[in-house]
Amino acid sequence: MTLSLAQLFRAAVMIAALLGLAALAPAARAQVNIDINQGNVQPLPIAIPSFLGQGGDAELARNIASVVEADLKNSGLFAPIDHKAFIEKITNTDVPPRFGDWRIINAQALVTGRVVRQGDGRLRTEFRLWDVFAGNQLDGQQFFTDKNWRRVAHLIADMIYERLTGEKGYFDTRVVYVDESGPKDKRVKRLAIMDQDGFNVRYITGGDELVLTPRFSPTSQEITYMSFGRAEPRVYLLNIETGQREVVGNFPGMTFSPRFSPDGQKVIMSLQQGGDSNLYAMDLRSRATTRLTDSGAIDTSPSYSPDGARIVFESDRGGNQQIYVMSSSGGGAQRISFGEGRYSTPVWSPRGDLIAFTKQSGGKFAIGVMKPDGTGERILTEGFHNEGPTWAPNGRVLMFFRDQGGGPKIYSVDVTGRNERRIPTPGFASDPAWSPPLN
Amino acid sequence: MLRTKRYGAAGKIAAAVCATLLLAACAKKGGADGMGGAGGYGADGAYGAGGRGGPPGSQQDFVVNVGDRVFFETDSTELTSTARSTLDKQAQWLSRYPRYAILIEGHADERGTREYNFALGARRSQVARDYLAARGVPASRVRTTSYGKERPVAVCDDISCWSQNRRAVTVLQGGAGS
Numbered sequence A: 001m002t003l004s005l006a007q008l009f010r011a012a013v014m015i016a017a018l019l020g021l022a023a024l025a026p027a028a029r030a031q032v033n034i035d036i037n038q039g040n041v042q043p044l045p046i047a048i049p050s051f052l053g054q055g056g057d058a059e060l061a062r063n064i065a066s067v068v069e070a071d072l073k074n075s076g077l078f079a080p081i082d083h084k085a086f087i088e089k090i091t092n093t094d095v096p097p098r099f100g101d102w103r104i105i106n107a108q109a110l111v112t113g114r115v116v117r118q119g120d121g122r123l124r125t126e127f128r129l130w131d132v133f134a135g136n137q138l139d140g141q142q143f144f145t146d147k148n149w150r151r152v153a154h155l156i157a158d159m160i161y162e163r164l165t166g167e168k169g170y171f172d173t174r175v176v177y178v179d180e181s182g183p184k185d186k187r188v189k190r191l192a193i194m195d196q197d198g199f200n201v202r203y204i205t206g207g208d209e210l211v212l213t214p215r216f217s218p219t220s221q222e223i224t225y226m227s228f229g230r231a232e233p234r235v236y237l238l239n240i241e242t243g244q245r246e247v248v249g250n251f252p253g254m255t256f257s258p259r260f261s262p263d264g265q266k267v268i269m270s271l272q273q274g275g276d277s278n279l280y281a282m283d284l285r286s287r288a289t290t291r292l293t294d295s296g297a298i299d300t301s302p303s304y305s306p307d308g309a310r311i312v313f314e315s316d317r318g319g320n321q322q323i324y325v326m327s328s329s330g331g332g333a334q335r336i337s338f339g340e341g342r343y344s345t346p347v348w349s350p351r352g353d354l355i356a357f358t359k360q361s362g363g364k365f366a367i368g369v370m371k372p373d374g375t376g377e378r379i380l381t382e383g384f385h386n387e388g389p390t391w392a393p394n395g396r397v398l399m400f401f402r403d404q405g406g407g408p409k410i411y412s413v414d415v416t417g418r419n420e421r422r423i424p425t426p427g428f429a430s431d432p433a434w435s436p437p438l439n
Numbered sequence B: 001m002l003r004t005k006r007y008g009a010a011g012k013i014a015a016a017v018c019a020t021l022l023l024a025a026c027a028k029k030g031g032a033d034g035m036g037g038a039g040g041y042g043a044d045g046a047y048g049a050g051g052r053g054g055p056p057g058s059q060q061d062f063v064v065n066v067g068d069r070v071f072f073e074t075d076s077t078e079l080t081s082t083a084r085s086t087l088d089k090q091a092q093w094l095s096r097y098p099r100y101a102i103l104i105e106g107h108a109d110e111r112g113t114r115e116y117n118f119a120l121g122a123r124r125s126q127v128a129r130d131y132l133a134a135r136g137v138p139a140s141r142v143r144t145t146s147y148g149k150e151r152p153v154a155v156c157d158d159i160s161c162w163s164q165n166r167r168a169v170t171v172l173q174g175g176a177g178s
Helices: A005-019 A028-032 A055-074 A099-104 A149-165 B002-029 B059-066 B081-096 B114-134 B159-165
Strands: A044-047 A078-080 A109-117 A123-131 A136-145 A174-181 A188-195 A211-216 A222-227 A234-239 A245-247 A255-260 A266-273 A276-283 A289-291 A299-304 A310-315 A322-327 A342-348 A355-361 A364-370 A378-383 A386-391 A397-403 A408-414 A428-434 B069-071 B101-107 B142-148 B167-173
Touching (some): A055 A078, A055 A123, A055 A149, A109 A149, A136 A149, A174 A211, A211 A255, A255 B114, A266 A299, A276 A299, A276 B114, A310 A342, A322 A342, A342 A386, A364 A386, A364 A397, A378 A386, A386 A428, B059 B167, B069 B081, B101 B114, B114 B142
Parallel strands (some): A044 A109, A211 A428, A234 A255, A299 A342, B101 B142
Antiparallel strands (some): A123 A136, A174 A188, A174 A428, A234 A245, A299 A310, A310 A322, A355 A364, A386 A397, A397 A408, A408 A428, B069 B167
8 A cells, every 4th residue: 555645744743743843844753753752741632432243243244343442441552442432433444434434523533443254254343544644544454353352353353453543462372371369378270372462361381380481482382381281390392282291401500580582582590509590591403502691690590692792690699689681692781770679580572672680679570671781661561569560562551460459460651651451361370471462 | 675565466366366267277278379389378277277286297276386478577587586486496396397398478567569478478487487497397398488468467557567567478288297
């Protein structure tokens, strides 16, 4: 699809509105890059009437539109308009809407769509995104599915999000986490995978073993995690499609805190050696292991930079937990956290620009971010007891878990610190880790 | 002065925990959580059935009369004087009853991040093992593991519980009935 200059301008203005910026010149498409650290974003008013569907598919059509609406609303960047305010009733998605009717209710964008049952039984879902003030179609797409309608809705929401913000969406993603049940001293923990909005929860381990800190492979249907297995705590690799699992490496002690490299070829983790814990990387193809630290300290929670060149980790080598960055081949570790308190669980943003962490200070546990050089520290949320941040693939939203005594729950928060939300889960939930983009 | 007082309190807590431990251990016996070491305490059929203190050389004797656990200060792996005297008694008892192998479990309280607490628990179990080794318990009899903050014994959200959860527990393995 090609857009006229006028269309581009309108899109730019809409993005400006989204950002709370004053205005952008028509040729300023390059400025569509959002400064994700800008505060005070005014959510963009958007109208998403129910999609159209015939007979038995009418409810499905409504549900798809509702999920699109929920995704956009939950991002904090969009303000879906109450359907009761709508003037025009959309009856045909092939003709342009009456833009005037939508301008009156201050909708800046309008989404229309329909669901059509095809001859082969599959569903075709079409949607169109309209710029209400320019009176133009900004985007339009169709998807085919047999039953995974929620995924179609997330894909549509991603396209709308990307078209209007200039950033990749994150709605068609999943989260692996630890489902917790039972009393605190005998907690049963199971690995679970859910869509990013908390739906489609699937349990992938049975609860007979203590399992912790699952992480998605960036490139395959695999998860690495720590489990007590039958005897000693070890890092495992689990294929979530075949159910096949194996211990990672043949180490003499406890291995824990695993994470994949960005190319999916390595797992990096801690190995307990006497009273110390050191970082090791294992190449999944050659099975070769490389020792990366040897500091006579507790080195743990390693996370690669997105280009794979560096590793951020926590260490108590200086007396208490602080964050360090070193080369991914080991060596040259530089401390980057210098604020008051103890810093732990660093995770590098997929965009490379920030490192998220847990910070303990004065009995409180905060989730924060800082630049990889340690400057620009910002606290996103604080209290007892927040822990374990994970990044959405677009680096704009984080999840973490919070346990205020009753049991842990998963929350999401924008990288600006706004829009903190609980992610609904069937049981207590901890250790979330976001998937890479699914498509 | 403050420190002395605190150690005294820890001693009292230790006694209280030992009393409740019998129940916990019994409950654990039939559990399907797979967490207890194979052949660990709780596998002894007679365990908990005898009188307080149990027959000399029994697991109950060890737990009640010697003390199976030592406690640590916040974020510390240093052995307190109370902890050292408990480990001294453990070493004597273990020398008298060499049929037992032991597993030392290191634990942390909940006020720390998961990964760090695994490492901290591991370090606590190592410290206890090293101390026992120095008191004549050969390293070949001793395995160590860490549960991090995953298995608190005391469940509440204040200092009284946290202090009980920062522990290294010496678990007798094998030797039952011999």
